[in-house]
Amino acid sequence: MANYYEFKRKCIFAVSKKKWVLYIVGLFLGTAMGIINPLASTHLEKNNVGNLYIGIISSSFFLFMSIGSILMDKRMRNKDIKGVMLLGALIAAGACGIFPLATNLFLWLFLMVIMGFGISADMVGVQTMLHNLTEDNTRGIVSGLYSFCFAIGFIFSSVTGTQLYVYRTWFPFMVPIVALILCPIIIRFNFKEKLIFPEKPEGNVLGKVFIGLQGAFLYGFTETTLITLYPIFLLHEEYVLSYLGYALGIFVVGSIVGTIPMTYISDKLGRKKTLIVIILISVFTVLGIIIFNNFALRLIFSFLSGAAIGPIYPLSLAVTVENLDKEDIPSGTSLFTFAYGIGSTIGPVISSTAMSLFGNDYIFSVCLLIFVVFLFTVYVKRGKYEVKPTL
Template sequence: MRHQPASAADPASASSVAFRTTIFQVAPLLVAVTVLILGHGLQGTLLGVRGGLEGMSARSIGLVMSAYFLGFIAGSLWSVHLIEAVGHIRTFAAFASVTSAVALAYALEISVVGWTVLRIINGFCFAGMILVVESWLNAGTASRWRGRVLAIYGTITLAAWAVSQPMLSLADPGGFVLFCLVSILVSLSLVPVTLSRTGVSSDIGAERMSPRELFVISPIGLIGTFLIGFWGSAFWGMGPTFGQMINMSTEEIAAFMAAVMIGAAIGQWPMGWLSDLMDRRIVLAGGTLLAAISAIGVAVSETQNSLLLWAVLYGATSITMYSICIAHVNDRVSPTKLLAAASGLLISYGAGSTFGPLLAGGLMDHFGSELLFSGSAAVQAAFVIFICWRILVERAVPNADKEAFVAMPSAATSHVGVELNRHTTIRD
């Protein structure tokens, strides 16, 4: 009896082998981004705590944190040209080297002005590294596997963010050790990337779409990404300061920040599943309303346990709304415009993020720590009202015309989930 090849006799088995091969090829990138996010996530919380220990006001810390997103926007725009000029690997190596040095410089130059400059550089480099990873993942993965690979990427990123927060307790935030640890982690992220033997072309085909065009296509998408960037960056930038102002210990601050990311990881798939079944705008409105309620819950909590429970719900709703917004826009644009739309939404998100910590810091200085979350709740409530109005005046996209939902970590997103030109060679 003749034996048929596995691909002919068992298509499912052949498909499984192909998927495992794909995962093996992108594994170095996934390892690199995991280590990178561990360092980057720790650094963000560490700076907020260290700034408070050094006597910086909430307004000053807000300025420092907002500066990161100025650099992030610039890096998102300019890094494309660097990738096309020197390739993915060299671009990642250059940015990782600078980021590693900056991590140490924070401990050497402790001042508002110094940290503001360093945060701009930090944001610029991180945007470049994430663009390298995400464009590489997109272009180096066959279309049939792309959704699964990006889902794995999103899950790993969220998990790394969550794990990075308890690392704050490994040493005294007032010392030098944690800054060294951040530098070590960023440097180690270089190893799997520079040793990788697979990749894609350095031509990533960058496109842009103006805010006006995006607003015409999806007012909810444009305004939503701006506002989500606003309240998301306010939390990430000022969350540690909020903890210090209500007399949390370092361990409690770490647990609080981790709880939000755990909530985000838990909430991604249920929210995405619901948005695939019904009008995404309804899910967006419901999730944002729950985010506003949970924000108030955090603001008025009197015990650590209740605070953590509300924090998990806040992460499961407020952070996951970014993915829903992107999916909503993708439903309304042609495949040839996906990259241009994603680039425009990234700029919208970055613009909102620039204002979040700055305004939150000023409000917290004048009115108290609870304004971080009660202020976010007010913005979220206004967004819910806007979504409800749009539901009344605009028809929903039929389920048959929807793009597949992909979970995306907004705190580290550039072009993830967008299909780029697929190539098979790389410049190194």
């Protein structure tokens, strides 16, 4: 009973101070992201663009989301965050509307760059606002609820986007336009006061957030590798096409199921400790996907991998900001988005190279190596990054 009341109390804190508004914004951001990158690749393939160019154009989205996030930290100081998010949303929405109408390879690349750059303002902005409003003892569950809403929007739009694309090629691209424009509008109507980023203080923020950044990079690297290459891995294993959706779907379900419980537990047991445990579990669940040839077992390990890997994003975000003063949080969330974007950019490229050089079974070899490097780094640096005690 005591645990129930504690959970209820944390849930109340997790939605107080209008944090629920930012969860809705996260839902719309996920909806936009679930259309832009996957459907852009589909659109390019339908227009007979080669795989190499599709990979370059798709990766440019994450690359410039990373670059944009760093620029946000440098340029948005002493500016109203609501205005910065509005500008980023309008830029990304405009590029998204032009994308299905374009026919030139370089224009497609330029538009993806603009979309990644614009969305970075909203990603950094909403995560900064969220953790400025969050109490230290609920950072894990707050990050988990935000990631949960983001994932729901992403799944919904990625599933429905292909259906809408069959109806009209331009129609699904209207969804992220609406979603992106709604984000700053919702914030403006619910936060009447100006939300100013403070002047950037002197100090070594990177040293305080290094472990969280490793987690963000690891998550981006692994997530995009799974989404882009796991179906290819299964095709090479001679599974029928209908099985591919099941494998990815069960991974996503596992990710959703695992996120809130693990982030809630992290607020009680320690976020860094919980992050280490789930990354250690991820090593074994990913190995299970590779080792076992039985499809039912692969589905089980796909679910377990989702349940372990899914919470890495919110936990890494919580670890990134938990030791920061409020004026440092914009720098922390900017660096976090940068690390996530870089991991997402290079994950499929490096993993596909490993598959080409060493064989199909090496699809997750680099992911596993990064997991081990993370665990080794945390072990070596143990005690250097002390966390604030949770209540």
